[in-house]
Amino acid sequence: MPRIEKMQSEQERKDQIKKAALKIFAEKGLVGTKMSMIAEEAGISQGLSYRYFESKDEIFALLVEEAIEESRKAIRDIAKFSGSPLEQLKAFTLQMLDENHRLYFLLVQQALTLEVVPSKAREAIERYSPQETIEQIIPIFVRGQQEGVFSEGDAYKQLILYFSVVNGLILQDAKVIGMDWTQEVDLLLKILMK
Amino acid sequence: MPRIEKMQSEQERKDQIKKAALKIFAEKGLVGTKMSMIAEEAGISQGLSYRYFESKDEIFALLVEEAIEESRKAIRDIAKFSGSPLEQLKAFTLQMLDENHRLYFLLVQQALTLEVVPSKAREAIERYSPQETIEQIIPIFVRGQQEGVFSEGDAYKQLILYFSVVNGLILQDAKVIGMDWTQEVDLLLKILMK
DNA sequence: GTCTATATATCGATAGAC
DNA sequence: GTCTATCGATATATAGAC
Structure with a gap:
């Protein structure tokens, strides 16, 4: 008979460590984060993390992949959201600024900017270009332009600027x-x- | 007879190391920066930096102080700049985005946000609040409000937002x-x- | 399963050769 | 004055006790 209770516990332990790691990584970056910090945040001993994860790099890479997936999901959601182009962009922006998404965005930012990232995370990051985000939002923006709400001109350029601004705000917010x-x-x- | 050539060389060496350190610190933060990286960027051996500086922390603190001084200078310059409030703010913003100032702003950002900074740098940072920047620009902004150029409402709040946005852009730009x-x-x- | 103790690697800083 | 070699501290990762 399988001990489901035990399996749940193991997954919960993993999630607990991941949650703690996300918080610290997002704040301090990869090298700034010590395994002892993650352990303390999770309320476990320093060595125990290694029963659930192979290395610090593995945890980081895993979180980066999750963060990118979350980001993609946020973009898919905006399309479903019924409303004017302005309302859609506002909803998307609010979602980015939302407490639950902030740490993920910060983590990706860390991976994009701050350091030598593990190869696994590097791969995920390289597949995930800012262009990817922007290009999916362009149709909404163009619709807004046609309705006379948004400025005319290069949609891509304006959106890059806008999301740089929002990303910057998230970075500052902390x-x-x-x-x-x-x-x-x-x-x-x-x-x-x- | 004093060997001026040698003294210049020593100062130039220091500047060379500082310049290399600024670039790496701004990108990678304090803990993300290894002395070997600075040495490589400066084209010298790893140990040589210690003939010119006592420690990694000393270089970091020194650069932070320089960065803050540069920031204060930029604010003083804006007051001298003759023009409309809008033109003054534009000039200040352009100065912040300027290549020569970017690294300094990034460094201060690192010191403000990312890590445990050396006590010397900590002191300089604490004296240098974002409020300090904003408060000096408020008069210009209020004048623009009176002329009907800028939005009404809380000047402090709007400027905090604006400079967060500019800071965010600088962070992304790299x-x-x-x-x-x-x-x-x-x-x-x-x-x-x- | 979790903790404590320890082996191993890395990095900041120093010493010594040239 | 610069480099190479090395010490000491700290952090990652493993091993062993419970």
Whole structure:
């Protein structure tokens, strides 16, 4: 008879470690994160993580892949969301700024920018280009342009700028003085509007 | 007779190491930067840096202080710059995005956000609050409001958002697809405008 | 399964040869 | 003045006790 309870526990343990690791990685980056920090955050001993994961790099790569998948999912969701182009972009922006998504975005940012990443994570990151995100949003933006809501001109260029701005805000949010950016999304969207 | 040539060489060596260190620190952060990376970037051996600087932390703290001084100088310059409030803010923004200033801004960002910084750098950073930057720009912004160029409402809040956005762009710039943000400053300024 | 103790690798910093 | 070799500290990863 299979001991389902035990299997659940193992998965829960893994999730517990991953959750702790995500928080620290997103804040401190790969090299800035020590396994002892992850262990402390998870409330376990330093050595125990290695019963559930092979290495620090493996955990990092795993989280990066999850983060990218989450990002893709967020883009798919925006298409389903019924509303004007402006409302769709606003909803997507709010989702990016959402507490649950922030850590993932920060992690990808770390992987994109800050360090020599493990080869597994490197591969995932290379497949995941900013262009990929933008290109899926272009149709929505163009529709907004046709309706006279968004500025004319190069859609790709404007969206790259916009999402750089949002990404930048997420990066800042963690540290800079407590401010609820979600209230300010309308200001950000002015970048794109006529 | 003093050997001026030798003294120049020593200072030049120091500057060479500092320049290399700034580039790596700005990209990788304090813990992500290895002394071997700095040495390689400067084209010297790993041990030689220690003839010119006491420690990695000392170089980092030194650069942070220089960066903050540069930032303060940029703010002083904007006041001297004659022009409309909009032109002044545009000039300041362009200066922030300028290649020569970017690395310094990135470094301060690293010190503000990513890690446990050496106590010397910590002190400099604590004296240098984002508020300090904002508060000096508020008068310019308010003048623009009175002239009907900028949006009404809380000047502090709007400027915090604006500079978070610019900081975010600088952070992205290093890695995201080659794009000359300076051409897009007018789009950014729309955040502040009516 | 979890912890403590330890082997191994890496990096900051120093010493010594040239 | 610069490099190479090495020490000491710290961190990753493993081994062994419970």
